[in-house]
Amino acid sequence: MTSKIKLLLASAAIGLALSACGATDSVTPETQISLPTGVTLVETVSPATGDQVVIPYTKYKLDNGLTVVLHEDKSDPLVHVDVTYHVGSGREEPGRSGFAHFFEHMMFQGSENVADEEHFKIISESGGTLNGTTNADRTNYFETVPSNQLEKMLWLEADRMGFFLDAVTQQKFEVQRETVKNERGQRVDNRPYGLLFERVGEAMYPEGHPYSWSTIGYLEDLDRASLTDLKKFFLKWYGPNNATLTIGGDMDPVQTLEWVKTYFGTIPAGPEHDDPVFEPITLDQDRYISLEDNVQLPLIYMAWPTVHANHPDEAPLDVLANILGQGQTSLLYQSVVKPGLTVQASSGHGCREIHCTLTLLGVANPAKVQKLGDLEAIMREAFTEFEARGVMDDDLTRVKSDIVSGMIYGLESVSGKISQLAAYETYRDNPNGIGDDIARYEGVTKADVLRVYEQYIKSKPAVVMSIVPKGKPEMIAKADTWQRYERTLPDFSGETDEFNWTRPTDPEGLDRSVMPEPGPNNPQIKAPDTYEFSVGDGIEVLGARNTEVPTTTISLRIKAGQSHETLDKLGLAAMTAGLLNEATTERTVEELSNELDKLGSSVSFNGGDTFSTMYIRTLSKNLDATMAIAMEKLLKPKFDQVDFDRDKANALQGIKANKKEASGVASNLFNKIMYGTDNPTAYAGTGTEETVENITLDDVKAFYAAHYSPKIASIVAVSDLDEAAMKKALAPLSQWTGDDVAAAEMKPFPQLSGGTLYFVDKPDAAQSEIRIGKRALPYDATGEYYKSNIMNYPLGGAFNSRINLNLREDKGYTYGARSFFNGDEKGGWYRAGAGVRADATAASIVEFVNEIRSYHEDGATAEELAFTQASLGQSDARAYETPRQKLGFLSRMSTYGLKADHVDEQAKILEGMSKADMDKLAATHLNLDDMIMIVVGDKAKVYDEVAALGYTMVEIDADGNPI
Incomplete structure (x- = not known):
């Protein structure tokens, strides 16, 4: 073991011991707790000693084969639940690709005791977040919730493991089939380079090899599949003996095991499966x-x-x-x-x-x-x-x-720890x-x-x-030497629609139709404690301590960015930041990169709308060495002509490439229409082809000299180090000097032509991108901006919002549709949008309009208000868990001059929100007559139907120029 790694591991062990996340492995035959009948202890791994790095856990087996892994972590009042099934696209059969991914969707559609569309609603209302993912080898479902909601999560997961089949209907099957098609359109067919991995897999592996098709599968296979096919696949692979239930966070292990036994213990085991077999792949030629x-x-x-x-x-x-x-x-x-x-x-x-x-x-x-x-x-x-x-x-x-x-x-989040435990158990x-x-x-x-x-x-x-x-x-590199084959599909005609399902037999007294109530103790949520001091030439530092892991994250924010550019030099802030990522006058970029990598650290610059930022991430043990490199990059940039020429050429190519991305084109044009062509921040941060061509290396040097000044700099930092240690670590910033910098000026925003639909042609697009919106409110943590986002939550902010349920779950038009308010110091806007099936473009616009208009006129229901208050009110349990989350919280405080207790005021506002308040906000801010629309799609396929809707149509190109 090298001395460098020993140092890293020792540092890690110190931090992990603080968070009960450490290391020695001891397998014990006896349990220290009384186990429920049918639950067997397999092993216990204890916290760290010495230089080991291990996540402590206890592993159990249920009689039905379910593996259970528990990890206690009392650092935050939340729990993370993960159910990983050892099945992915690699377990599918030829001609039946995409089934595993399809089930990732289907298992969110309700089960016997969970109504349609209720899964997301229940978890969101509990203050949680959830998702599922599928790859070639496994499918996992996971949720992070306040700790008093754990029993409810186990009830939900057990219900879809054991009581799923009777709830699957043909209608749900058809809707989710359309949703998967939309996902493929958005992520594969309508995305540049989206077919790369599918085509390479076909050429790499023999026909029929489980990796010869992509995880999302072939649409024709899903089109050919029946509901019975899917049910058979479920019975084969989704039994408890092919699953690992991993739970981490603030929990009582004894009570947790009792719940696990209650809800999962009676689910019958499925078929036994051997592990997949590795067979070497040999290519005869390139x-x-x-x-x-x-x-x-x-x-x-x-x-x-x-x-x-x-x-x-x-x-x-x-x-x-x-x-x-x-x-x-x-x-x-x-x-x-x-x-x-x-x-x-x-x-x-x-x-x-x-x-x-x-x-x-x-x-x-x-x-x-x-x-x-x-x-x-x-x-x-x-x-x-x-x-x-x-x-x-x-x-x-x-x-x-x-x-x-x-x-x-x-290991900075409980979800990160649990996902690692689950993966290691599944594969090893x-x-x-x-x-x-x-x-x-x-x-x-x-x-x-x-x-x-x-x-x-x-x-x-x-x-x-x-x-x-x-x-x-x-x-192309060379003429094709391998051709895609016509797939040889098995004959499925002889298969029957019969299948055997053993229904779980629950003990007397267990009524699964009754959803468990939250635990009696609501998590006590507290925003991070902060400290403030200044370094160097008046640079204000806002920090918070996070003792769970031995890491430090720092964001040095210079209040100068795209907003300080001139219209003829758009992209200058981004290019300046990019060159600060290159060589210094002291060392080459290769030497700097090598040193950072050996430290396990990163230092990067980014130019944004309002701020140019230096972002530092490091193991705390290496903070001083990392800060030395950061200071060298900040104060001694080389600004080499060769680096500039390369970065400029890449920027120009990137701008051209971005015009091929329909989603980015739609969003960029929306921003431009909102803020007007006289304001630099109305444009993409990379600039335009014309303006980037105008930028010279002297422009970059001048922008750096004029704007990279400590006079307009601030720092937010999160570390396991205390305030005194951070003062010492940041002391090198006293070397930095600079002059005052004038604030950027915003030009007046243009008058919007409400009711206008701007259309951009994207030939052969499998999907259309839709944006609908208007200018709205600047950011305000406790004012009408904050309240308006509360109002929007049931309309377009939650997964089970009106807009998403309509377009995705009911109609199958899209992979996902949302609406939200966005604001900063300069202004804000309201926007609804989605990528939709090309043949449903006009119909999707109609549904968007109907939902927004209905909400504008009639407001929220009492049930929607209650859901919003419960969901947003409890979500703070997971708002400040990781260093990145804490850094974001501090950044908002720093940018807008907020005190830490503003979250308490927000909680009071949310709790006191009435239906009349929601309705008034909807009536004020959701008037469709004020909104414009943007559609990016294949004109030949969708234009006539869109034009027939009767809006004022304006055709523009990807830059917003009239055609």
Whole structure:
């Protein structure tokens, strides 16, 4: 073990011990608590000692095979519940792809004792948040709620595990089938490069291999599926013996196990399954494939088959991928990013349960690369350079530090801890995986990395995919040498609609139709305690202490950004911040990146509307070393002409590429119409092609000199270190000097033409993007802005809001629809929007309008008000858990001059909100006559139906120019 890693682990153990999140493994045959009948203790892992890093837990088994993992964490009054089923798209059969992902949707649609659309409502009303995810190997469902809601969550999860099938109807099936189609349209078919991984999977794996199709599956398979097919899939895979229930947070283990036994104990076990089997993938030759897509920037992607997750060679292959193409020290950065041949390039070693691939990715700059074959040749030279260069000491130290720090950052939330425990148990039958992972990366040697390169990569065939702009097939790397096959589908005609389901038999006295009440003790929510001091030239610091993990997060905010730009130099703030991420006068960007990676730290700059920000994240033990690098970046930027030219070229290509993204185009145009063309912040932060072309390196230097001043700087910080230690750590800022900076001026906003619909043509779009809204209120923590967001919650703020239930759950038009108020110091707006099926564009506009108009005229119901008060009132239990959440809270306080107790005033406002208050706000702020609409879609498919709605139609391009 290197001294650097020992230092990191010792630091981690100190912090984790404070949060009862630490390490020695001791398996005990006896329990210290009285276990319910049918519950067996498997093992207990205790808190940390020495330099170990482990999440303490206790693991149990129920007689029906359900694995239960409990982790106590009293640091916040909340609990996180995760149910992971060991089934993903890799367990599906040919011709029946997408079933696992489909069930992720279906299992939110109610069960025998939970009514339609009630799952989200119950958890939201409890002050919680929830979701589910599916990948090739597992499906998980999870929720984070105030701690007194735990029994209710276990009742919900058990009901959909044991009492789901009778509640599944054909109507629910059809609606969710449409929702999945919308998700595929939004995330795959309508997104630039969205088909990349599906096509590579087809070429990489033999037909019928479980990874040869994507997780979301083929639409034709879902179209062909019947309700019975889905029920059979459920019975096969969603039994308790194929699941892990992981619970963490502020709970009583004895009571929790009693609830688990009560609600899950009688659910019958499903079929037993063997673990999936790894079969090596061998390619006979390089397989070149290509696709013309609606993209601006050509992309090349190369993938080599390697091993499988948790294979002994996974760790050295990860190190190899890091050396090749991760970060500014990598070989790809040197060969293709730094010379400006690509706007992005990286390497990775993505691992799934039964197979991994090592990949190289390059997104070409078409101003310098006219054929992807040329780029491929240069990227492959990284292997030649690696052979000559070998593996350096810093490579191993850097990668290992990154692994360890990443694990520690992942422990900042109870959900992060629980997700790790659940994953380790699912894939390794052992939740105690962090120590094993650290050990295997600690054990990687230079010889290991060279060996896996020789064994799996050198001179081995790969799948090579080119994605090029439509109409430019000449840009592909090489003519296709592999063709997509016509899938051979099994004959399903002989299958019957019969299936056997054993209904759980509950003990007398258990009535599952009665939803458990919240626990008697409401969580006592308290905003973080804060401290204030100043450093350097009057820089105000607002901080909070977080002793759960040994990390520090700092945001240095300079009140100058896009708002300080001139209209002919839009994008200047972003470009200035970008160059501060490059070299300094003292060191190259590679040297800086290498040092930060070895520390497990990051320092980055970003230019926003109002603020330019330096963001620092580090293990607290390394704060002083990280601050030294941060100060070097802040005070000694090199502003090199070569870096500027590359960043400018990449920015121009990025602007062009963004015009291919329908969602971004719609939102950017909405912002421009709201604030007007005279205000810099009405435009995208990256600027326009014309304005970025105008920017010179001297402009960047001048913007930095004029605006990067401590006179307009402030700091918010969250750390396990106390106030005195933070004062000492931030003392180097006394080196920073600067002049006063005038505040930015906002020009008057334009008059909106209410009732106008602006249309942007996006040929061949599978979906249309809709935005509806108006100007509204600037941010106010306790005024009408805050109250208006409360008012909007049942209309468009919650998952089970009127808008989302209508367009997604009832009609199947969209993957998700929302509305919200957004505001800052300069102003604000109200906006509703969604990406919808192209053939439902006009119908979706009608439904949006109907819901907004109805709410505007009639207001909220008493039930909606009660739901809103319960949901928002209890959500504070999870509002300040992580350092990032605390940092956001402090940032709002700093920006708007708020005191910490403003949350108490907000709570009183929420509690005192009446139906009359809600109705008045809706009547005031939701007048459709004041609103404009934007639609980005395929004109040939949707324009006539949209025009028939009768709105004043104005056709514009992606920049907002009239056509």
